[in-house]
Amino acid sequence: xxxxxxxxxxxxxxxxxxxxxxxxxxxxxxTIVVVDHGIAHGDASHRAAASxxxxxxxxxxxxxxxxxxxxxxxxxxxxxxxxxxxxVFAFSSSLEAAAVARTALVVPQTEEDDGALVxxxxxxxxxxxxxxRSIHVRHVDAGSDGSEEWExxxxxxxxxxxxxxxxxxxASPRHADVLLVTGAGTLAMAEPLRATFEAMPDPKVVIAxxxxxxxxxxxxxSYATSAGVDSVVPVDVWVPGSPPSPFSLLHxxxxxxxxxxxxxxx
Amino acid sequence: MSAxxxxxxxxxxxxxxxxxxxxxxxxxxxxxxxxxxxxxSTTLRxxxxxxxxxxxxxxxxxxxxxxxxxxxxxxxxxxxYEREIHDLFGIEPSGHRRLDPLVLPLRAGCHRPRPGxxxxxxxxxxxxxxxxxxxxxxxxxxxPYGPVRSGVFESVEYLxxxxxxxxxxxxxxxxxxxxxxxxxxxxxxxxxxxxLAERVEGTAAVAHALAFSQAIEELxxxxxxxxxxxLRVLHAELERVAVHLDSVIRHAEGAGQAVxxxxxxxxxxxxxxxxxxxxxxxxxxxxxxxxxVTGPARAEPEQALAHVNALExxxxxxxxxxxxxxxxxxxxxxxxxxxxxxxxxxxALGPVGRAxxxxxxxxxxxxxxxxxxxxxxxxxxxxxxDALARQHVRLAEIRQAFHxxxxxxxxxxxxxxxxxxxxxxxxSGVAVASVEAPQxxxxxxxxxEGGRLARVKPRSASFHNLALLPRAFGxxxxxxxxxxxxxxxxxIAGVAG
Numbered sequence: 001x002x003x004x005x006x007x008x009x010x011x012x013x014x015x016x017x018x019x020x021x022x023x024x025x026x027x028x029x030x031t032i033v034v035v036d037h038g039i040a041h042g043d044a045s046h047r048a049a050a051s052x053x054x055x056x057x058x059x060x061x062x063x064x065x066x067x068x069x070x071x072x073x074x075x076x077x078x079x080x081x082x083x084x085x086x087x088v089f090a091f092s093s094s095l096e097a098a099a100v101a102r103t104a105l106v107v108p109q110t111e112e113d114d115g116a117l118v119x120x121x122x123x124x125x126x127x128x129x130x131x132x133r134s135i136h137v138r139h140v141d142a143g144s145d146g147s148e149e150w151e152x153x154x155x156x157x158x159x160x161x162x163x164x165x166x167x168x169x170x171a172s173p174r175h176a177d178v179l180l181v182t183g184a185g186t187l188a189m190a191e192p193l194r195a196t197f198e199a200m201p202d203p204k205v206v207i208a209x210x211x212x213x214x215x216x217x218x219x220x221x222s223y224a225t226s227a228g229v230d231s232v233v234p235v236d237v238w239v240p241g242s243p244p245s246p247f248s249l250l251h252x253x254x255x256x257x258x259x260x261x262x263x264x265x266x
Numbered sequence: 267m268s269a270x271x272x273x274x275x276x277x278x279x280x281x282x283x284x285x286x287x288x289x290x291x292x293x294x295x296x297x298x299x300x301x302x303x304x305x306x307s308t309t310l311r312x313x314x315x316x317x318x319x320x321x322x323x324x325x326x327x328x329x330x331x332x333x334x335x336x337x338x339x340x341x342x343x344x345x346x347y348e349r350e351i352h353d354l355f356g357i358e359p360s361g362h363r364r365l366d367p368l369v370l371p372l373r374a375g376c377h378r379p380r381p382g383x384x385x386x387x388x389x390x391x392x393x394x395x396x397x398x399x400x401x402x403x404x405x406x407x408x409x410p411y412g413p414v415r416s417g418v419f420e421s422v423e424y425l426x427x428x429x430x431x432x433x434x435x436x437x438x439x440x441x442x443x444x445x446x447x448x449x450x451x452x453x454x455x456x457x458x459x460x461x462l463a464e465r466v467e468g469t470a471a472v473a474h475a476l477a478f479s480q481a482i483e484e485l486x487x488x489x490x491x492x493x494x495x496x497l498r499v500l501h502a503e504l505e506r507v508a509v510h511l512d513s514v515i516r517h518a519e520g521a522g523q524a525v526x527x528x529x530x531x532x533x534x535x536x537x538x539x540x541x542x543x544x545x546x547x548x549x550x551x552x553x554x555x556x557x558x559v560t561g562p563a564r565a566e567p568e569q570a571l572a573h574v575n576a577l578e579x580x581x582x583x584x585x586x587x588x589x590x591x592x593x594x595x596x597x598x599x600x601x602x603x604x605x606x607x608x609x610x611x612x613x614a615l616g617p618v619g620r621a622x623x624x625x626x627x628x629x630x631x632x633x634x635x636x637x638x639x640x641x642x643x644x645x646x647x648x649x650x651x652d653a654l655a656r657q658h659v660r661l662a663e664i665r666q667a668f669h670x671x672x673x674x675x676x677x678x679x680x681x682x683x684x685x686x687x688x689x690x691x692x693x694s695g696v697a698v699a700s701v702e703a704p705q706x707x708x709x710x711x712x713x714x715e716g717g718r719l720a721r722v723k724p725r726s727a728s729f730h731n732l733a734l735l736p737r738a739f740g741x742x743x744x745x746x747x748x749x750x751x752x753x754x755x756x757x758i759a760g761v762a763g
Contacts, residue, residue, distance in 0.1 A: 006587060007525035013532060024539065029546050057458045078461055079552055083560075091546070140414050141421040143443050146759040147468025147549050150512065153418045154538075157531035171416035187392055188371075188442040189421055192414050218462050223379055223388045224370075224446030243468060245548070 014161045017247065018254060022095065025247035029077065030094020031240060032070050034108055035087065054084055058218055072097070072240040073105040073214040094245040098252035099238050100124055102230070105214070124236055125258040127203045131177050133166040135257050138176035138200065142193050142229055143183030143219075148210050148243040152180065160246050167253060173199035178256060179233065180249075184212040184219045185226040197233045205256040208235045209249060211242040273322040278334040281310060281325040286340035288314040288321055294613040294626070296320065297730070298337060298347035299711050300355050301721040302383030305329055308355060312337070313698055313709065315613075318631055320698055327357065336362040343612045346733045350763070354379050354448065369444045369763055371397060381448035382713070382721040397439065405429045413442040420758040431743045436736040443762035451722035456482060456556060456690070459719055463710075464551045466724050467760035469512070472498075472505045473703030474724060475554035480634060481699035481712035482556035482690060491685045494558030495636040499674040501541070501550045502701070503667040508537050509704035509755065510617070510660040510667075511581070516752035517657060518588065521597045526588045533581050540573050558687035567679040574675065578668040585661050598654035602738040602750030606651060612734055615727040616706020617663060618754055620647045621655035628702035640673050653753035660755075692717025703727055705755055726760030
């Protein structure tokens, strides 16, 4: 009985996200952005060349067409670029970090990507329409470092409380709508991962949770892992982060099952 | 500073006897590691912990030499280390009676990764067929549990041998998560290798960064500034609280204590947020670097102190209530007893060892950094050896960790210097560094030549302790499994490499 009162003691601690923005998720360092303070074109290309010379540990920074771009799918958020070039790179929010196309993780995005993205997103939404408001998630670790599992498990704590949104974790792939994969995709997990995917009924959504699952991160190239789980199962939603924050994961799940507004990384 | 007191070189044929003598003389076997060399030779290094120092014994195997007399018959704790070396190097410890694949089941005759040797293979062919899955005996059968398990867990496969309810034996398979870290390490420079070290066991990133950095600092002959050492203690101890809290959360979940599970999960979330406020990362990455730390804490130490105190009080109060809940205690008491003599013979590490009467703690036996002056008390020990004893030890360590974190913060409030990092020259040589990670002694063997990392070999406490897990099933049944596993608090990522 004592536990009942203890459980009520602190009132409601749950975030209002996604209905309302969340201060913590907003302020948390979950992504890298390229700072743009209205720099003149000549300066911009000079800046792009200079920052391309910065050596990113996972090769997430590249220059194309006179503009510097960050591939969040490769970024492990070590923050070295921010420390070295605060005029070019900055940390940004962990909200709205997930994307429905691998190319959409490269920021800033180009105009032509935008149109293609809308089409991808609409196709995904049509596919998952039948899922409605009861989503069962099966998590599979395909070679994570262990911290991803903590962040996934955090979704059930009272602060994120995903059950309130009709999202539940399930043990059986037969009951699962969403396959949430962490880790870069070790060779030995390829078969169990594929078998889990096959055992799930249609329609199903696959989420690559974290930078390792998206691109292999710091682990690839390696004899023991693939460069992301997309080579094993067809990924629908990419969630960057090393590890991805619970807010990023939640955004990824909501995006995958069509319960969100915008899919564009800001 | 140096953790290695003596280092000796012997013939490969004498390695087993030499290490066995050290263990007979009161040493604790702490690991056996191999380094491949260009040209095909291999160096074996055994580490034995003895009276406040580490003893390193080296032996060389020439090109084409693929056998040496195994340590395992004389020092049983070496078994997993020799299996790992067999997997990665194809070197056979003759006399080892169970050389099943551990981290990498390869097709016979397939090239091996040979970490350290640039000519080691980058292509492998897995073959899980040789793994035994069958048992013989009246009514005995096996139940495979994993690698995909019921819940949000790391992938690992347990093969449970049973007659129906009682678990008569347990086999563990960790190879599913093998990420080839050992080889990846030697492809990276010191700066990037640090980032990889933080990802060996993501939940103990600070401990790994610390052990790696200490090895580099030892080779460079440098000492980090005092403020950096204090900040390292702060982050390492908060990490300890988070990891121990995870074990408590899993126990509460397993026992169906819904409110305790919810409250403890919330405390952990608050703790991760506090850590992010201090350094920008929920798991403390990007703090510890060779030579010191990346910079001062982002939060004001006074503010952080208030947060630490509030969190400590909240956790302590719920822990007290949980440890006074009979339906919870009943599930843990007498469950998964790891006998004292088994723990002693194997040299069980961390809270698992301490709950079975093994008191060793690197912070006390071989103090490093700010622990040398903060005065770390010997950690709590218990002799019962059951899941409840491990829980008691972890809760005591949470209290101690908060105390140390507070001490470090108070000293930082009193006077933080402005230097947080000293320059690290290119390093050469071999060093073994050890820290007390949340799960116990963490070793890093680092071998460098002219600033290039030839070999980085982390040995997590989980690797050493997981070999003991089957020994804790003495008459326990299926429903005890979750508690025994949670009380061991293992990180599979750190085991599989």
